[in-house]
Each structure stands twice: as C-alpha cells, then as structure tokens.
Amino acid sequence: MNFPKRIFAACVGDIMHLAWTGVEYATHVEEHKNCTDCKCTPLFQQKKTERQWIFEVFDAMGKVPAGIMSGNNLWVGSWSTCRKIDVVKNAQGQKWKGQYCLATIDAYERDNPLVYFGNMMSGAPDRHCYEENARNITDDGSCFELFPVLKFGLCMPNTCTNHDVKRMLDLAVRATEAAVGTQSVCNIDVECRAESYSDALSSNGLALFALYFLISTIVLIGFGTCYDLLILTKHPEGIEDDPAYNHWFVKFILAFxxxxxxxxxxxxxxxxxxxxxxxxxxxxxxxxxxxxxxxxxxxxxxxxxxxxxxxxxxxxxxxxxxxxxxxxxxxxxxxxxxxxxxxxxxxxxxxxxxxxxxxxxxxxxxxxxxxxxxxxxxxxxxxxxxxxxxxxxxxxxxxxxxxxxxxxxxxxxxxxxxxxxxxxxxxxxxxxxxxxxxxxxxxxxxxxxxxxxxxxxxxxxxxxxxxxxxxxxxxxxxxxxxxxxxxxxxxxxxxxxxxxxxxxxxxxxxxxxxxxxxxxxxxxxxxxxxxxxxxxxxxxxxxxxxxxxxxxxxxxxxxxxxxxxxxxxxxxxxxxxxxxxxxxxxxxxxxxxxxxxxxxxxxxxxxxxxxxxxxxxxxxxxxxxxxxxxxxxxxxxxxxxxxxxxxxxxxxxxxxxxxxxxxxxxxxxxxxxxxxxxxxxxxxxxxxxxxxxxxxxxxxxxxxxxxxxxxxxxxxxxxxxxxx
Structure with a gap:
C-alpha cells in the first residue's frame, strides 16, 4: 500500500481541531447528564452550542441518495451549508472556515460501472460465460474515466488544499481496499471550491486584461452612442460631406x-x-x-x-x-x-x-x-x-x-x-x-x-x-x-x-x-x-x-x-x-x-x-x-x-x-x-x-x-x- 506524502500542517491542525471539538461535545453531553443543579444547565448548554458547528460540517458531507441502483453516483451534500461555517477556533481569534470539496473516484476499466446498468456496450456482467470472444479478457490497468464510480462532497477546512484532501482520501481508500482484499479505485481527483473568486480574479493577469477590455468597450459604446444621438441625429443632412465626420477617429467611435x-x-x-x-x-x-x-x-x-x-x-x-x-x-x-x-x-x-x-x-x-x-x-x-x-x-x-x-x-x-x-x-x-x-x-x-x-x-x-x-x-x-x-x-x-x-x-x-x-x-x-x-x-x-x-x-x-x-x-x-x-x-x-x-x-x-x-x-x-x-x-x-x-x-x-x-x-x-x-x-x-x-x-x-x-x-x- 502506498501511503500519501505529508499533508500541510495547517490542514492537519484544523482536522484535529474538528475531531477534538467532537470529543469535547460528547464529553459535555455526558457531564450534563450528571447535572442536578439547574444553575449548571446554562453553562453546559453554552458549551454545547459553541460546538454545535461540528454537526453542520457532517451535515454538509455527501450522503447516500435515492436511486443508487439506477446509477445515481452524485453524493454531493450541501455546498451552501459548508460555506456558512465560520467559527473562532482559538484565543488568537483564528477561524475554522468551511470549504466545499468535490471528490471524483474512478474505477479500473475491468470494473466498468456501466455494465451493471442494462445490456449496454460492455454486455452483461456474465457475458464471459457464453461469449467465445469474451473469455480471455485482458486487464491493461487503465482507468474508466468516462463515468466516475462516485462523486462525493466533503466539507473541509479552508486551510486544506486539493492535494491535502486527495492524500487523505487516498489513504482512506487504500486502507479500505487492503482490509477487503481488493483494488478497484484507480484514481481520485479532488477539486475544492474557492471561498471567493475576487481574490483569484485579481491574481489572474489575463482575467484583469479581459475585465479592463470589457470596461473600455463599454466606455467606447457610451461615447459612440452619445455622439451618434447628440450630434449626428441632429444634423442628418450633409453630415457625410463634413471632413470632421470622415476622420478615422470619429468613424472608429461611431463603430461602437x-x-x-x-x-x-x-x-x-x-x-x-x-x-x-x-x-x-x-x-x-x-x-x-x-x-x-x-x-x-x-x-x-x-x-x-x-x-x-x-x-x-x-x-x-x-x-x-x-x-x-x-x-x-x-x-x-x-x-x-x-x-x-x-x-x-x-x-x-x-x-x-x-x-x-x-x-x-x-x-x-x-x-x-x-x-x-x-x-x-x-x-x-x-x-x-x-x-x-x-x-x-x-x-x-x-x-x-x-x-x-x-x-x-x-x-x-x-x-x-x-x-x-x-x-x-x-x-x-x-x-x-x-x-x-x-x-x-x-x-x-x-x-x-x-x-x-x-x-x-x-x-x-x-x-x-x-x-x-x-x-x-x-x-x-x-x-x-x-x-x-x-x-x-x-x-x-x-x-x-x-x-x-x-x-x-x-x-x-x-x-x-x-x-x-x-x-x-x-x-x-x-x-x-x-x-x-x-x-x-x-x-x-x-x-x-x-x-x-x-x-x-x-x-x-x-x-x-x-x-x-x-x-x-x-x-x-x-x-x-x-x-x-x-x-x-x-x-x-x-x-x-x-x-x-x-x-x-x-x-x-x-x-x-x-x-x-x-x-x-x-x-x-x-x-x-x-x-x-x-x-x-x-x-x-x-x-x-x-x-x-x-x-x-x-x-x-x-x-x-x-x-x-x-x-x-x-x-x-x-x-x-x-x-x-x-x-x-x-x-x-x-x-x-x-x-x-x-x-x-x-x-x-x-x-x-x-x-x-x-x-x-x-x-x-x-x-x-x-x-x-
């Protein structure tokens, strides 16, 4: 089994904070059971409320939906719920913010998932029993990437990168495969959604050029329209013979x-x-x-x-x-x-x-x-x-x-x-x-x-x-x-x-x-x-x-x-x-x-x-x-x-x-x-x-x-x- 490389420390820290918060929540619930004085209830209730956000994390995770026997592989969870999570995690005021990630899991070609949904391109799953040319099926180790086995939503801290989440998932999947004695997953891709695209846009030089180009075009449209409406429409006759009208810059403006x-x-x-x-x-x-x-x-x-x-x-x-x-x-x-x-x-x-x-x-x-x-x-x-x-x-x-x-x-x-x-x-x-x-x-x-x-x-x-x-x-x-x-x-x-x-x-x-x-x-x-x-x-x-x-x-x-x-x-x-x-x-x-x-x-x-x-x-x-x-x-x-x-x-x-x-x-x-x-x-x-x-x-x-x-x-x- 190939263990993933090192995960970013900040990501590990936030994952551990999530786990420790869960432990604290369970501890407070257990201690509250022994509370006989009504005065202690508000204290325990406050502590429980402060840690209630962990349920939002798990609620935002992907879950088994209806229709999986019909090929429903979209276990997406809730993107909006995850993005709303924003809690203070320490005395320094640092925050644990939710970041939605969508994981795509692909199977090997030999485990093509489409063969189980009707008599399709790969034939019935047992076709090797009665088709002469299908008995010697070769496994070339390729991935079936046309149709993923699963798309799974994850609510992770925003300190985790795509690679961090992928490494953690890879570790979990390989451990599971080792436990059951099979290897079906050939590839895992993870794409985490940015919290805000404004920062990403400002760091993309080509995108800024496109934005400035769009703004410049709108300005030209404004000038050209105003010149057309305020000048040309008031002097419709003989305007084409005016040298000023035939100047290239005027024609350029009027083109917009x-x-x-x-x-x-x-x-x-x-x-x-x-x-x-x-x-x-x-x-x-x-x-x-x-x-x-x-x-x-x-x-x-x-x-x-x-x-x-x-x-x-x-x-x-x-x-x-x-x-x-x-x-x-x-x-x-x-x-x-x-x-x-x-x-x-x-x-x-x-x-x-x-x-x-x-x-x-x-x-x-x-x-x-x-x-x-x-x-x-x-x-x-x-x-x-x-x-x-x-x-x-x-x-x-x-x-x-x-x-x-x-x-x-x-x-x-x-x-x-x-x-x-x-x-x-x-x-x-x-x-x-x-x-x-x-x-x-x-x-x-x-x-x-x-x-x-x-x-x-x-x-x-x-x-x-x-x-x-x-x-x-x-x-x-x-x-x-x-x-x-x-x-x-x-x-x-x-x-x-x-x-x-x-x-x-x-x-x-x-x-x-x-x-x-x-x-x-x-x-x-x-x-x-x-x-x-x-x-x-x-x-x-x-x-x-x-x-x-x-x-x-x-x-x-x-x-x-x-x-x-x-x-x-x-x-x-x-x-x-x-x-x-x-x-x-x-x-x-x-x-x-x-x-x-x-x-x-x-x-x-x-x-x-x-x-x-x-x-x-x-x-x-x-x-x-x-x-x-x-x-x-x-x-x-x-x-x-x-x-x-x-x-x-x-x-x-x-x-x-x-x-x-x-x-x-x-x-x-x-x-x-x-x-x-x-x-x-x-x-x-x-x-x-x-x-x-x-x-x-x-x-x-x-x-x-x-x-x-x-x-x-x-x-x-x-x-x-x-x-x-």
Missing part, C-alpha cells in the same frame, strides 16, 4: 454606437437583394443545434442523478430522434456557407461579358477573399475565447462548478486562430471544442471553393457537376472505410446500448471533425449557388425560375422522403442498438447527402418561388434579428449551457421530453440575449473597423452602390460567420 448597431440588428424589413427565407433556415437550424446541445451538455456535465437510465431510455422514443440527430443541423450551415459564397463568385464571374481583372484564375482574387473572411470572423472569435477562459471562469460557483475550459486553452489556443483545431493537438486539449465547425468551414473555403469555382468557370457545367459528384462520392467512401475498419456507428447517434458514448473520443477525432468527411453539404451548397446563377438571365433582377407543377411536386416529395430518412432512418438502431450490415452501409453512404439534398431543395425552391407557404414561413420577419446574431449565438450558447449546468446547487433529474423542450427554449432565449450584446459591442464594431482598414471590395472589383455592396453580400457576410 449602440443606437446604430442595435437598429441595424433589430430592423426586420425584408430586403429584395437578399434571400429572406435563409433567415428562417439559419435561426431554426441554430435552435435545432441548441436543442441537441442542451441534451448533450446535460449528459457530459455529469450533474444528472439518473444519467444512465436517461441515456438508455431516451433514444427508444421515436420523437426523440429529433434531438439525438441534431448534429445534422450543422450541415445546414455548411450548405448555406457554400451556397452563398459560390453564388457571390458565380454572379461576378459568369454573368459578365468579360471577366474582371481579378477573375477566378487570379491568385489575388482568392487572397483578398481569404483575408476578408479571416478578419471578419476572427476578432469576435478571439474575444469570446478570451472571456471564456477568464471572466466566465468566475461568473458562478457551486458544488459542480469548474472552468468552462478545464485547461484554460493554454496549449491549443493558437490552433483555433489558424483554423486547424480539428487536426492539431486534439489529444492534448480541445479549446472551445464546438468551434471545429469554423475550422472545417474555413478549410472548405480555402480548398474546395476555388477548385469548384475554377472548374465551373473554365470547363463548364458538366465538368463542374462531375467533379462535385466525385468529391461527394469520395467523401462518403472514406467515411464508410473509416467507420467499418474501426467499428464506428453510421452516425454520431446515441443508442440504447450507448455505443457512441464508449467511442466518442475516437469517433470525434476520426470522423466527426474531419473536413474530408463533412464536406458534402458544402459541395451541394456550391451546386445550388451555381444553378441559381446559371438558370437565371444576366439582367434578371430576381432569382425566380418557373418549373412545371409536376416537377415541383416530385422534388418536394423526394426532399421530404430524404429529410425523413436522414433524421429517422436509424430509429431502430437507436432503439435497440442493433443494425443490419446493409442498412448500416446504406446510411453511412447516403445519410448525410440525403439531408443536404433535402435542405438544398428547400432553399432552392424558396429562392426561385416554388415553395409556396414554406417560403412564407421561412421568410417571416421575426427571424431576421435572430439571424443577424446567429454567429455570436453559436459561439456563446455552449458556454451558457455549461454555466447553467455547472451552477446547479443540486443534481439535475431528467424527466420528460417536454422538460427538455422547456430548457431548450430557455437556452435559446438566454443565448440570443447575450449574443445580441456581443454583436453590438464586438462583432458589429469589428466589422466596421475591418471595412475601414481592409477595403478589399474595390480591389476585387465589386459593384458599389451608395457605399454598400449590392447583390447578396449582406447575406453572404452573415453566412461567412454562420456556424454549428
């Missing part, structure tokens, strides 16, 4: 005007130069993603007292496939990004008698395009990351609280800013893991977009269509090979046997975040963008295309079937955890293309005037402000969800699908409220400053009208920032 930026976001008037139905597609897809992430973060935060039964039973219901298949919503944004970027390019290169100087074959065209795209999304991305690893770390507290980014993005932050975080350092740190989408989208725009645009422009429709289909087929084939070789499921789908839970990390790295597997919707978006341009005349002001009624009906029926197949095609697999090999191969090859084609037709039909009531619904003006703040909502909503889950004072208990919808509505509302602030305070100002510094539109020969790009650039810019 809350009045102008807020008005630009909240204006919901339909724009004839935009495809208004895309606002609805963008917002509803974002809501679908938040719905899926609400469920995902409830599970991964490990704050649910009935997590295992929930994971097993939830996929068995037909309607919950909408939630477990939420990753499909990401493809909506890949599609939109490809479509709008391609349409902008084809509109410039195909519908002209002569190519502009910076045509599709000129490297400068793509250089300016990449620079513009990078400078538009990266500053806001960097601000959210800064706040994520600093100020958001100190925003809450509680028994489950921890930093949103466990390692503070200290290792891999730079991979995010070169948009290679879906390849580099995945095994060391996943900084803002949900931003894998931005990396993929940037890679698609850097590699796929120029290739297909050049092929279409130089060799025509047949060559472009053939190349696109070839890329899609190659992507599906690569996905099939990887999933079959590694035994992955056909989709990142939660099933009753929890296969994806066991394989989540490997599936994430090998399949989910790889651009050569996720590129299909982007390519289909490019195709839709091409045909929107190619099938309309050069001087046509709108994108209306007349099709025969029979053709439209066939396309809508096919789109509906493909959409339902992509969402509900794996229902039996989700319900049972079993799938036939032909069906598995079929969905692996065609599941993602089916959804992309379905959403592609919906957008194409709405754009060309063949969608009827669907276009009316998706073009509702209500969606417009939400659509304009979707980029910030995408960056912020996982942070909001994690703050909500990790701030719980007690474990969450999952009940019904309706409960999930209610939490999703709350998550959508809170995410977009915070996103609105970030959009007016950071995204809008950064984009205006970007226009001041990098006016690449003139270099690319884009048409200007009253200082604003015509055609679909306003919507394209939003699509450039669209996200998972």
């Amino acid at each position: 005007s809350l009045y102008t930026n807020g008005d630009e976001i909240l204006t919901s008037k339909k724009n004839e130069k935009e495809i208004n139905s895309l606002h609805g597609v963008r917002f509803l897809s974002m809501c679908w993603i938040i719905l899926g992430h609400t469920y995902y973060y409830i599970g991964t935060s490990l704050t649910t007292d009935n997590l295992v039964p929930t994971l097993i039973n939830f996929p068995k219901q037909f309607h919950t496939q909408i939630i477990v298949q939420a990753p499909l919503a990401v493809d909506s944004f890949f599609f939109l990004s490809g479509m709008l970027a391609a349409y902008s390019m084809f509109k410039r290169f195909l519908k002209v008698d002569k190519l502009p100087p910076l045509g599709p074959y000129n490297p400068k065209t793509w250089f300016f395009y990449y620079v513009k795209r990078y400078t538009r999304i990266t500053p806001t991305y960097a601000v959210v990351m800064l706040f994520d690893v600093t100020l958001f770390t100190y925003i809450s507290n509680g028994p489950f609280w921890r930093p949103i980014e466990r390692q503070g993005c200290r290792i891999a932050w730079w991979t995010n800013f070169i948009y290679l975080n879906n390849f580099l350092l995945q095994d060391q740190e996943c900084c803002m893991g949900w931003t894998w989408y931005l990396a993929n989208d940037m890679q698609f725009n850097v590699v796929l977009l120029p290739i297909l645009v050049i092929v279409f422009c130089k060799w025509g429709e047949k060559a472009g269509l053939g190349t696109s289909i070839g890329f899609i087929a190659l992507s599906s084939l690569i996905r099939l090979v990887i999933t079959q070789v590694n035994g992955y499921p056909p989709a990142p789908l939660l099933t009753a046997k929890l296969q994806i839970v066991h394989q989540l990390n490997d599936y994430w790295n090998d399949v989910y975040v790889r651009p050569y597997i996720r590129c299909t919707p982007f390519i289909i978006g490019i195709l839709v963008g091409y045909y929107l341009c190619a099938w309309t005349s050069k001087d046509q002001k709108d994108l209306k295309i007349k099709f025969e009624r029979k053709t439209v009906m066939y396309c809508w029926c096919a789109s509906t079937v493909l959409g339902l197949y992509s969402v509900f095609g794996l229902y039996w697999f989700a319900k049972t955890g079993d799938i036939s090999k032909p069906w598995e191969i079929l969905y692996t090859l065609f599941g993602t293309p089916a959804y992309s084609l379905a959403i592609g037709w919906v957008v194409f039909a709405c754009t060309t005037g063949n969608a009827g009531p669907v276009e009316t619904v998706l073009s509702w003006r209500f969606y417009v402000p939400f659509s304009k703040t979707t980029f910030c909502a995408y960056l912020l909503h996982p942070i909001m969800l994690q703050i909500y889950n990790l701030s719980r004072p007690q474990p969450f208990h999952f009940t019904t699908f309706t409960q999930m919808l209610r939490y999703t509505v709350e998550a959508v509302f809170s995410s977009y409220i915070v996103a609105f602030f970030f959009t007016v305070a950071f995204e809008k100002p950064f984009n205006k400053i970007d226009e001041m510094l990098l006016n690449t539109k003139k270099a690319m020969g884009e048409v200007q009208e009253n200082g604003k790009a015509t055609e679909m650039l306003p919507l394209k810019r939003a699509a450039d920032r669209d996200s998972d």
